[in-house]
Amino acid sequence: xxxxxxxxxxxxxxxxxxxxxxxxxxxxxxxxxxxxxxxxxxxxxxxxxxxxxxxxxxxxxxxxxxxxxxxxxxxxxxxxxxxxxxxxxxxxxxxxxxxxxxxxxxxxxxxxxxxxxxxxxxxxxxxxxxxxxxxxxxxxxxxxxxxxxxxxxxxxxxxxxxxxxxxxxxxxxxxxxxxxxxxxxxxxxxxxxxxxxxxxxxxxxxxxxxxxxxxxxxxxxxxxxxxxxxxxxxxxxxxxxxxxxxxxxxxxxxxxxxxxxxxxxxxxxxxxxxxxxxxxxxxxxxxxxxxxxxxxxxxxxxxxxxxxxxxxxxxxxxxxxxxxxxxxxxx
Amino acid sequence: xxxxxxxxxxxxxxxxxxxxxxxxxxxxxxxxxxxxxxxxxxxxxxxxxxxxxxxxxxxxxxxxxxxxxxxxxxxxxxxxxxxxxxxxxxxxxxxxxxxxxxxxxxxxxxxxxxxxxxxxxxxxxxxxxxxxxxxxxxxxxxxxxxxxxxxxxxxxxxxxxxxxxxxxxxxxxxxxxxxxxxxxxxxxxxxxxxxxxxxxxxxxxxxxxxxxxxxxxxxxxxxxxxxxxxxxxxxxxxxxxxxxxxxxxxxxxxxxxxxxxxxxxxxxxxxxxxxxxxxxxxxxxxxxxxxxxxxxxxxxxxxxxxx
Numbered sequence: 001x002x003x004x005x006x007x008x009x010x011x012x013x014x015x016x017x018x019x020x021x022x023x024x025x026x027x028x029x030x031x032x033x034x035x036x037x038x039x040x041x042x043x044x045x046x047x048x049x050x051x052x053x054x055x056x057x058x059x060x061x062x063x064x065x066x067x068x069x070x071x072x073x074x075x076x077x078x079x080x081x082x083x084x085x086x087x088x089x090x091x092x093x094x095x096x097x098x099x100x101x102x103x104x105x106x107x108x109x110x111x112x113x114x115x116x117x118x119x120x121x122x123x124x125x126x127x128x129x130x131x132x133x134x135x136x137x138x139x140x141x142x143x144x145x146x147x148x149x150x151x152x153x154x155x156x157x158x159x160x161x162x163x164x165x166x167x168x169x170x171x172x173x174x175x176x177x178x179x180x181x182x183x184x185x186x187x188x189x190x191x192x193x194x195x196x197x198x199x200x201x202x203x204x205x206x207x208x209x210x211x212x213x214x215x216x217x218x219x220x221x222x223x224x225x226x227x228x229x230x231x232x233x234x235x236x237x238x239x240x241x242x243x244x245x246x247x248x249x250x251x252x253x254x255x256x257x258x259x260x261x262x263x264x265x266x267x268x269x270x271x272x273x274x275x276x277x278x279x280x281x282x283x284x285x286x287x288x289x290x291x292x293x294x295x296x297x298x299x300x301x302x303x304x305x306x307x308x309x310x311x312x313x314x315x316x317x318x319x320x321x322x323x324x325x326x327x328x329x330x331x
Numbered sequence: 332x333x334x335x336x337x338x339x340x341x342x343x344x345x346x347x348x349x350x351x352x353x354x355x356x357x358x359x360x361x362x363x364x365x366x367x368x369x370x371x372x373x374x375x376x377x378x379x380x381x382x383x384x385x386x387x388x389x390x391x392x393x394x395x396x397x398x399x400x401x402x403x404x405x406x407x408x409x410x411x412x413x414x415x416x417x418x419x420x421x422x423x424x425x426x427x428x429x430x431x432x433x434x435x436x437x438x439x440x441x442x443x444x445x446x447x448x449x450x451x452x453x454x455x456x457x458x459x460x461x462x463x464x465x466x467x468x469x470x471x472x473x474x475x476x477x478x479x480x481x482x483x484x485x486x487x488x489x490x491x492x493x494x495x496x497x498x499x500x501x502x503x504x505x506x507x508x509x510x511x512x513x514x515x516x517x518x519x520x521x522x523x524x525x526x527x528x529x530x531x532x533x534x535x536x537x538x539x540x541x542x543x544x545x546x547x548x549x550x551x552x553x554x555x556x557x558x559x560x561x562x563x564x565x566x567x568x569x570x571x572x573x574x575x576x577x578x579x580x581x582x583x584x585x586x587x588x589x590x591x592x593x594x595x596x597x598x599x600x601x602x603x604x605x606x607x608x609x610x611x612x613x614x615x616x617x618x619x620x621x622x623x624x625x626x627x628x629x630x631x632x633x634x635x636x637x638x
Contacts, residue, residue: 065433067440128623134432135366139568140622143615146565154608252561256444263437295448302441307426310434 039173043241045281046176047234050183052261052277053270054230059259060268061191062223063203065138068125068145069231069258072118074250075148076232077239078158080114084240085167086157107170111179111236118232119225121148126224130217133206145255153247163246164239171241179237183230188270190226199223203268260298263305266312276313333476338598339591344482344551346590347489351544352567353574353582354496355416355537361513361577362533365432368439369419370541371564372446373412377542378461378555379454381408385462401464405488405546409539416538417531425527450557458556461549485547492543493583496536500579505532513577566593566614573621575631584629589614 051069058066083091084106095102095109129140153161190196198219201209210216239245257280265276287294305313352374359367385404392400423442427435468480500506508529511519520526548563549555570589574581593613600607621628 063433065436128619132622132626135436136572136622136626138436139366139565140615140619142565143569143618147612147615150609150612154606256440259437259440292448292452295444296452299441299443299445299448303423303438303445306434306438306441307423310430 041281041285043171043173043176043237045278046173046180047238047241048258048261048277048281049180049274050230050234050237051258052265052273053180053183053187054227054234055258056262056265056267056270056273057187057191057199057223058227059262060266060273061196061199061203062220063206063267064130064220064223065134066141066224066227067138067252067255067259068141068143068148069227070250070252070254071125071145071148072121072228072231073235073238073254074152074245074247075118075121075228076111076114076235077245077250078114078152078164078235079117079232080110080236081164081167081239081245082158083110083113084170085164088168103168104170107168107175107240110240111233114236114239115229115232118235119229121232122225122228123221125228126221130220130224142252142255145250145252149247149250152250159246161247163244163249165244167239167243167245169240169243171237176237176241179233183233184270184274187226187230191270200268260302263302264313269312272312334598337476337478338594340476340478340482341598342591342594343587344485344547344590345594346570346587347485348544348548348551348563348586349567349570349590350583350586351489351492351540351547352563353570353586354493354579355541356568356571357574357576357579357582358509358533358537360571362509362516362530363424363428365424365435366439366568367424367534367537368436368564369442369446370537371560371562371567372443372450373416373419373538373560374541374545374548374564375450375555375557375560376415376446377408377412377538377545378549378559379450379459379557380411380542381405381546381549382459382461382555384408385464389462397465404464405543408546409542412542412545413535413539416534420531420534425530447557447561454557456557458554461553461555463553464546464550481550485551488543489547492540496540496579499536505529509533562611569614569618572618572628575628577632578628578630581628581630589617592617 051073055066055069058064088106091106091109092102095105098105125141125144129137129144132140152158158164191199198209198214199222201212201214202216202219206216235250261277261280262273264280265271265273284294287297352370355370355373356367359365359370381404384407388400388404392403395403419442423438424435427438465481465484470478470480470483500509505528508519508524509532511522511524512526512529516526544563544567545560548559566589567586570585571582572585573589574583574585593610596603596605596613597607597610600609
C-alpha cells in the first residue's frame with residue numbers, strides 16, 4: 001500500500017471523526033460534545049491549515065513568493081457569502097429539489113463558487129505578475145491583494161467598508177477538516193505526481209528547468225491558480241464560520257500570518273506547514289492576553305529563524321512521508 | 332486652470348515625500364540588490380522621533396527663530412534614523428549577505444513587522460498629533476490658488492537635500508565607492524573598496540532621507556501612527572520602480588510623478604469615473620503597468636540574466 005492511499009484513508013477517518021465532534025446540540029451525530037471554545041479554535045486551525053497548505057504550493061513548492069493570499073481568501077469569502085447571504089432566498093428556491101438539504105447544498109455550492117472565483121482571480125493576477133521574480137513578485141502580489149481589498153471596500157452591494165453581516169453559520173468542524181484534508185491530499189498528490197516535479201524544478205533552478213523544456217510560466221500560473229482556489233475555499237468556510245466579513249479582515253497582515261505559518265513549517269513541506277498552522281492557531285489563542293507582544297515575538301522569530309534556520313523549524317526533515325511505509329525514507 | 336495648478340502643488344509636495352523615501356529603496360537596491368521592506372517603517376520611526384524631540388525641544392527653544400527649531404528637529408530625526416538604518420543592516424541583513432534573496436526578503440518583512448509592532452508598543456496604537464514646526468500660513472498669489480508655506484518649504488528643502496545627495500554621490504570618495512559597488516560588487520572589492528563601510532553608509536543616507544520625508548509628511552498631514560509607513564513605503568517603492576530601480580534621478584522623478592498622478596486621480600475622481608476610495612490602488616495599478624510594459628522603468632538599464 002502506497003503512502004498516498006494511507007494518507008487518504010487517514011484523512012477519511014479524521015474527517016468522519018470530526019463530523020461526530022460538534023458543538024451544536026441539535027446536530028445529527030451528537031456522539032461527542034466538546035467545549036465551544038475549543039471547537040472554535042479547532043475550526044480556525046482547520047481554516048488556517050487550508051490557507052497555509054495552499055500558499056505552500058506557490059511559496060514553497062514552486063519557489064515563488066506571494067504576499068497576496070488574503071486577497072484570494074477575500075474573493076472566496078465574499079463570493080460564497082454573495083450566494084448564501086445576499087441572494088440566499090433566490091438560490092434556495094432554485095435548489096428546492098434537494099428538499100430539506102437545500103441550505104446545506106447551497107453552502108457546498110457557495111464554497112465551490114467562492115473557490116472558483118478565487119481561482120479566476122488567481123489566473124488574472126498570475127498571468128501578468130508571474131513574469132516577475134523574487135522581490136518584485138512579492139510586491140506585485142501584495143499590490144494585487146490590496147487592490148482586491150480596495151475594490152471590495154468600494155463596492156456598496158458587498159457592504160463596502162462596513163462589511164457583510166448575517167452570513168448563515170454553516171461551517172462545522174467536520175466541513176472544515178474535510179476540506180482541509182482534501183486540500184492536503186490534493187496538494188500532496190499534485191506535487192508528488194510526475195507533472196508536479198515541474199513545480200520543484202521551477203523552484204530549484206528556473207533557468208535549468210526552462211532549458212529542459214519545462215514551461216515555467218505555465219507551472220507558476222498553475223501553482224497560483226490551485227493555491228488561490230483553496231484559499232477561496234478557506235475564505236468561504238471562514239465567512240460561514242464567523243458570519244461576518246469586512247475588507248479590513250483580509251488586509252496585508254492576514255497574508256503575513258499565512259506566510260509566517262508557511263515559513264515556520266518549512267517552505268515546501270506539507271506536513272511541516274500543517275503542523276505549523278495548527279500550532280500557530282493555538283499559540284495565537286494562548287497569547288490572546290498578550291496580544292500586543294504576540295506580533296513583536298513573531299517578527300523576532302521570523303528574523304532569527306531566517307538567520308539561523310532558513311529552512312523553517314520543521315523543514316528539511318523530509319516530510320512525514322519518511323515515516324510512512326512504502327517510501328522507506330528514500331524519497 | 333487654477334484648480335489644476337492647485338492639484339499640481341498638492342501633488343508635488345506629496346511627490347517630494349515619495350521621492351525622498353524612494354531614494355532609500357533605490358540606493359539600497361543599487362548596492363545590495365534587495366528591496367528593504369522595512370524602509371517604510373524607518374520612515375515611521377523618523378516621524379515619531381521628530382514628534383518626541385520636537386515636543387521636548389519646544390519649551391527650551393522658545394527664544395530660537397522658527398527655522399532653527401525646525402531644522403534642528405529635522406537634523407536630529409535624520410541622524411537617529413541613519414543610526415537605526417545602520418544598526419538594522421548590521422544585525423539583520425549583514426549575516427545574510429550571501430544567502431538566497433528570498434531569505435533576505437523574509438527577514439526584511441520580519442524587520443518591518445518588528446518596527447511596526449514594537450512601535451505600537453512604545454508609541455501606542457492611536458494616531459498622535461505632530462507638533463507644528465513652522466507656523467502654517469497660506470500663500471495666495473493668484474485668485475483661488477492656495478499653497479501653504481509648508482508645502483513650499485517642503486519642495487525647497489527636498490530640492491536642497493537632493494542636490495546634497497547628488498554632491499555626495501558624484502563628488503566624494505564614498506559616493507564613488509558606492510557607484511563602483513553598484514556597478515560590480517566583486518570588482519569593487521578587488522579594487523580595495525571596503526564594502527561593509529559603503530553598505531552602512533548607503534543604509535545611513537537612505538534612512539536619513541526617509542526621516543526627512545517623514546518630517547515633511549507629518550508636517551503636511553499632522554497625524555502619525557505606528558502603521559503610517561506601510562502605504563507611503565509601498566508607494567515610494569512603486570516610485571522607485573517607475574523611475575527605474577537603482578537610478579537616483581529615476582527615484583526623484585518617479586516620486587514626483589506618482590504624487591501628482593495620485594492627487595490628480597483623487598481630485599478629478601468624478602471626471603474620471605474613479606471613486607476617490609481607489610486612491611491607494613492607483614500606485615499599484617501604475618506598478619503593474621510598468622512591470623508589464625517597461626520593467627526597467629524610465630531611467631533604468633535592462634539587465635541580462637547570465638547563467
